Amino acid sequence: MVASEVRALFAVASRPEVVSLAGGMPNVSALPLDQIGELVKDVVSEEGTAALQYGSAQGDPVLREQLCEYMALEGVTASPENVIVTVGSQQALDLLTRVFVDPGDIVLTEAPTYVTAINTFAAFQADIRHVAMDDQGVIPSDLEEALVRAELDGRPVKFFYTVPNFQNPAGITMSAERRAQVVAACERHDVLIVEDNPYGLLRYDGEPEPTLYSQSEGNVVYLGSLSKTFSPGLRIGWALAPAAVRAKLVLAAESAMLSHSTFNQLVVRRYLNTFPWREQIKAFNSMYGERRDAMLNALTAMMPAGCTWTRPEGGFFVWATLPEGIDAKAMLPRAVAERVAYVPGTGFYADGRGRDSMRLSFCYPTPEQIREGVRRLVGAIEGEVDL
Ligand code: PMP
Numbered sequence: 001m002v003a004s005e006v007r008a009l010f011a012v013a014s015r016p017e018v019v020s021l022a023g024g025m026p027n028v029s030a031l032p033l034d035q036i037g038e039l040v041k042d043v044v045s046e047e048g049t050a051a052l053q054y055g056s057a058q059g060d061p062v063l064r065e066q067l068c069e070y071m072a073l074e075g076v077t078a079s080p081e082n083v084i085v086t087v088g089s090q091q092a093l094d095l096l097t098r099v100f101v102d103p104g105d106i107v108l109t110e111a112p113t114y115v116t117a118i119n120t121f122a123a124f125q126a127d128i129r130h131v132a133m134d135d136q137g138v139i140p141s142d143l144e145e146a147l148v149r150a151e152l153d154g155r156p157v158k159f160f161y162t163v164p165n166f167q168n169p170a171g172i173t174m175s176a177e178r179r180a181q182v183v184a185a186c187e188r189h190d191v192l193i194v195e196d197n198p199y200g201l202l203r204y205d206g207e208p209e210p211t212l213y214s215q216s217e218g219n220v221v222y223l224g225s226l227s228k229t230f231s232p233g234l235r236i237g238w239a240l241a242p243a244a245v246r247a248k249l250v251l252a253a254e255s256a257m258l259s260h261s262t263f264n265q266l267v268v269r270r271y272l273n274t275f276p277w278r279e280q281i282k283a284f285n286s287m288y289g290e291r292r293d294a295m296l297n298a299l300t301a302m303m304p305a306g307c308t309w310t311r312p313e314g315g316f317f318v319w320a321t322l323p324e325g326i327d328a329k330a331m332l333p334r335a336v337a338e339r340v341a342y343v344p345g346t347g348f349y350a351d352g353r354g355r356d357s358m359r360l361s362f363c364y365p366t367p368e369q370i371r372e373g374v375r376r377l378v379g380a381i382e383g384e385v386d387l
Pocket of ligand 1: 024087088089090091114163168196198224225226227232235236237
């Protein structure tokens with residue numbers, strides 16, 4: 001295990017004079033904290049003996065029903081007994097890897113992919129293989145090739161991990177056609193899909209695409225999270241899995257942590273029951289949409305020739321690629337001297353690629369800070385070009 005590049009950046013990026021385009025922290029200060037305070041107080045006074053007691057490793061049954069209603073917003077039909085609550089979707093990734101991956105087993109992922117998923121797969125000594133993407137998402141011929149190559153190697157592919165909506169880090173959304181092709185390819189090769197969808201409801205324009213889960217007959221494990229649409233501090237995520245997989249995940253969760261935080265689950269249960277959370281998501285979307293626009297407009301107005309970037313329809317991230325010969329990792333000290341931080345692209349690959357790329361997040365800074373951050377970033381890039 002090695003420290004993630006994103007974590008190592010946190011200390012620098014949190015200095016007040018630095019505009020951080022690095023971390024992916026949701027802007028929880030947009031939540032009405034007084035109302036949430038009342039709700040927490042009610043949990044203690046009305047349900048305190050349950051909230052302060054042990055619970056189950058599968059998670060609170062009422063919360064699991066509510067999570068099914070939440071998933072229905074994205075067209076997922078689920079039954080609560082196939083849902084397991086997890087400590088953020090991160091724990092679901094850990095449990096799945098624990099259950100499925102023996103050292104040397106292959107895990108396929110998009111290129112680039114979510115950094116902490118890479119770290120989790122690597123911690124269980126998976127052989128992580130990347131599949132290329134374009135602006136429509138993962139490229140089916142590349143996926144097919146990776147599946148066939150694994151078969152020729154005689155090594156099992158344990159799953160294909162994908163973040164189909166507003167991908168972290170690339171900001172790309174997989175098109176409907178690609179989703180159908182990915183589901184078909186993985187079914188043909190009998191390879192499980194792990195669909196990680198923490199950002200799906202944070203869409204600022206365009207139309208939602210169908211989930212991979214809803215297009216498959218039991219070959220997809222779907223991961224959800226309330227971290228971006230409510231609070232990452234409460235650590236409520238979940239996995240929706242075929243019964244046999246779900247049973248193993250519950251056993252793994254029991255040995256990892258015995259029981260969830262009953263308290264946090266009851267807070268979330270009450271939030272989903274009594275708070276206008278759909279309206280809250282709309283409010284988040286208008287705030288994040290404005291920030292996304294601020295970033296795309298600033299990049300269009302200021303980035304030097306030769307730079308390219310993605311145009312996310314939602315989520316938190318833009319992926320920028322620098323002109324030939326500029327190394328985003330080597331440039332970081334110059335950027336920090338200019339008082340801006342980003343995450344160099346290399347952290348999002350298992351194989352050292354990504355030196356010419358960076359992830360820019362627009363979720364936390366204000367539109368004004370984003371414009372200033374991009375201005376400083378451009379200063380750093382121009383400094384490298386002048387060398
Ligand atoms: N998957 C992806 C793609 C993410 O971006 C994140 C958070 N950065 C997670 C999973 C984990 O989120 P959490 O554990 O807070 O639900």
